[in-house]
Amino acid sequence: xxxxxxxxxxxxDYQIGPVRSPRVLREVSMSLQPGTFTAVVGPTGAGKxxxxxxxxxxxxxxxxxxxxxxxxxxxxxxxRLLKAVRKRVGLVFQFPESQLFAETVExxxxxxxxxxxxxxxxxxxxxxxxxxxxGLDESILYRSPFSLSxxxxxxxxxxxxxxxxxxxLALDEPTAGLDPTGKEELLSLLKQWNKQNxxxxxxxxxxxxxxxxxxxxxxxxxKGRAVFHDSMRKLFEDTERLEKWQLxxxxxxxxxxxxxxxxxxxxxxxxxxxxxxxxxxxxxGRV
Amino acid sequence: xxxLILGRYFPGDSLIHRLDPRAxxxxxxxxxxxxxxxxxSQGLFLLxxxxxxxxxxxxxxxxxxxxxxxxxxxxxxxxxFLQILFTAGGTIYFNWGPIKISEYGLANAxxxxxRFVTIIVVTTAVTLTTKPMELTDGLTxxxxxxxxxRVPVDELSMMLSIALRFIPNLLDEMQRIMDAQKARGAxxxxxxxxxxxxxxxxxxxxxxxxxxxxxxxxxxxMDVRGYRSELPRSSFRRLIWKIKDTVCMLVILLLIxxxxxxxxx
Ligand SMILES: Nc1ncnc2c1ncn2[C@@H]1O[C@H](COP(=O)(O)OP(=O)(O)OP(=O)(O)O)[C@@H](O)[C@H]1O
Ligand SMILES: [Mg+2]
Numbered sequence: 001x002x003x004x005x006x007x008x009x010x011x012x013d014y015q016i017g018p019v020r021s022p023r024v025l026r027e028v029s030m031s032l033q034p035g036t037f038t039a040v041v042g043p044t045g046a047g048k049x050x051x052x053x054x055x056x057x058x059x060x061x062x063x064x065x066x067x068x069x070x071x072x073x074x075x076x077x078x079x080r081l082l083k084a085v086r087k088r089v090g091l092v093f094q095f096p097e098s099q100l101f102a103e104t105v106e107x108x109x110x111x112x113x114x115x116x117x118x119x120x121x122x123x124x125x126x127x128x129x130x131x132x133x134x135g136l137d138e139s140i141l142y143r144s145p146f147s148l149s150x151x152x153x154x155x156x157x158x159x160x161x162x163x164x165x166x167x168x169l170a171l172d173e174p175t176a177g178l179d180p181t182g183k184e185e186l187l188s189l190l191k192q193w194n195k196q197n198x199x200x201x202x203x204x205x206x207x208x209x210x211x212x213x214x215x216x217x218x219x220x221x222x223k224g225r226a227v228f229h230d231s232m233r234k235l236f237e238d239t240e241r242l243e244k245w246q247l248x249x250x251x252x253x254x255x256x257x258x259x260x261x262x263x264x265x266x267x268x269x270x271x272x273x274x275x276x277x278x279x280x281x282x283x284x285g286r287v
Numbered sequence: 288x289x290x291l292i293l294g295r296y297f298p299g300d301s302l303i304h305r306l307d308p309r310a311x312x313x314x315x316x317x318x319x320x321x322x323x324x325x326x327x328s329q330g331l332f333l334l335x336x337x338x339x340x341x342x343x344x345x346x347x348x349x350x351x352x353x354x355x356x357x358x359x360x361x362x363x364x365x366x367x368f369l370q371i372l373f374t375a376g377g378t379i380y381f382n383w384g385p386i387k388i389s390e391y392g393l394a395n396a397x398x399x400x401x402r403f404v405t406i407i408v409v410t411t412a413v414t415l416t417t418k419p420m421e422l423t424d425g426l427t428x429x430x431x432x433x434x435x436x437r438v439p440v441d442e443l444s445m446m447l448s449i450a451l452r453f454i455p456n457l458l459d460e461m462q463r464i465m466d467a468q469k470a471r472g473a474x475x476x477x478x479x480x481x482x483x484x485x486x487x488x489x490x491x492x493x494x495x496x497x498x499x500x501x502x503x504x505x506x507x508x509m510d511v512r513g514y515r516s517e518l519p520r521s522s523f524r525r526l527i528w529k530i531k532d533t534v535c536m537l538v539i540l541l542l543i544x545x546x547x548x549x550x551x552x
């Protein structure tokens with residue numbers, strides 16, 4: 001039961017009191033295959049967060065439509081339809097720890113499933129399952145979310161969305177403000193859910209290093225348009241356009257480019273990690 | 288949330304925008320009293336004339352003002368109908384038990400309606416054209432005499448300006464948390480009253496918690512930067528009284544005089 005996400009010429013803006021904001025999404029069309037790990041990158045204000053909100057039914061297209069599996073949402077979709085969409089696409093906001101409110105972690109995690117009509121008897125097992133999934137100990141379920149550390153809060157908040165058992169998980173800069181270890185751990189958890197459970201992942205990020213290490217595909221947003229949607233390697237091959245979109249490259253790739261200019265030797269392929277770089281250098285006999 | 292226009296600043300460069308906040312505050316307060324001076328049809332006409340003059344001078348557009356009146360329209364209509372139905376006197380047009388529609392009732396209703404609407408419009412004009420910070424500065428200045436009564440005027444104004452400063456942040460944050468809970472299946476504004484109240488907990492608890500944190504941080508930062516409430520404060524923004532402010536006060540005086548004359552004849 002693989003579910004496809006499709007955007008068809010989606011244009012959207014925000015209503016601020018009496019006025020409408022300028023377009024934040026312009027004619028965005030894309031199609032996400034089930035089971036992929038897609039990164040969304042682009043400069044600030046490009047509409048990345050807004051894109052996730054459209055997929056979750058929080059921001060309705062002004063024109064065009066979004067297809068979430070067999071549900072189509074457009075500007076006039078009913079609340080019931082939107083709720084069904086939110087069950088399928090779990091959305092983790094930026095700094096999701098600010099949404100924690102309940103007395104215990106378990107109650108907070110149960111909030112979502114209960115809203116979607118899960119039986120109160122089943123939510124305990126569900127809470128145990130997702131707390132283990134985010135790599136936390138079961139005992140944490142009975143503590144107050146406000147007593148946890150920042151990194152723990154972040155994981156609890158993500159567990160609260162995982163508990164909806166969505167088919168697609170959309171995350172807005174999930175690693176912002178985490179220390180390097182916490183960041184690596186979280187990203188490998190995401191990768192693991194993607195690989196083992198077939199969870200489709202869409203992640204907004206500013207960190208090109210994690211794009212290079214974890215993403216299959218990349219969407220580049222610029223001024224409300226999706227200007228690129230292809231495999232991650234294709235993006236990093238295209239030095240010219242990377243520069244045009246002011247996107248960083250991973251350290252290994254930067255080293256490679258610098259090396260190729262200075263030594264005049266071209267490496268056989270695009271290298272994105274230290275290991276790939278080392279292999280390529282050995283191959284051309286420079287190490 | 289976004290519909291509330293009272294207490295919002297509307298950027299612009301009209302004559303009223305450039306007036307001193309003190310002049311605007313005094314005029315606004317004076318106008319509330321002036322509106323009670325209108326006692327005959329000429330007075331009513333003058334009241335509306337002045338109100339339209341103020342509205343057009345702000346260059347904000349009439350629609351913004353209607354939006355200011357709208358949230359209060361039921362309260363206004365309620366008072367107006369009470370007046371119409373329960374005031375006796377003059378010619379009676381309709382009589383049914385305690386309910387009478389009389390000449391006096393209709394006249395009274397018209398005056399009350401006009402007072403309500405013109406007061407709202409003129410005070411809205413003041414807040415629409417004055418930056419919140421200017422408004423606080425003006426208020427602080429006008430409250431200065433209260434220092435003699437040991438009212439902590441500077442602390443009050445500091446509290447007021449911090450509160451005003453954080454209202455937009457709070458609204459943004461609330462929107463974000465609401466979206467996040469909606470993504471977890473929460474539905475707002477549906478079901479029984481009890482349900483609706485319960486649905487607010489997941490919004491207001493995180494909001495309170497983050498506001499408290501932010502307040503504590505702000506207090507620490509102010510401490511670290513040497514804020515002492517008992518010392519006299521100087522001000523970065525200076526209020527400067529200009530000729531147009533004096534003119535504004537003269538216009539108000541003229542208006543009072545006009546009403547005095549109208550009520551004598
Ligand atoms: N709630 C809102 N109300 C009005 N305008 C908004 C709102 N949220 C975002 N915008 C506007 O929409 C545009 C796109 O914002 P969005 O948050 O989607 O960008 P982004 O790519 O996620 O940026 P960042 O990298 O800074 O998170 C911006 O110009 C922003 O000002
Ligand atoms: Mg964003």
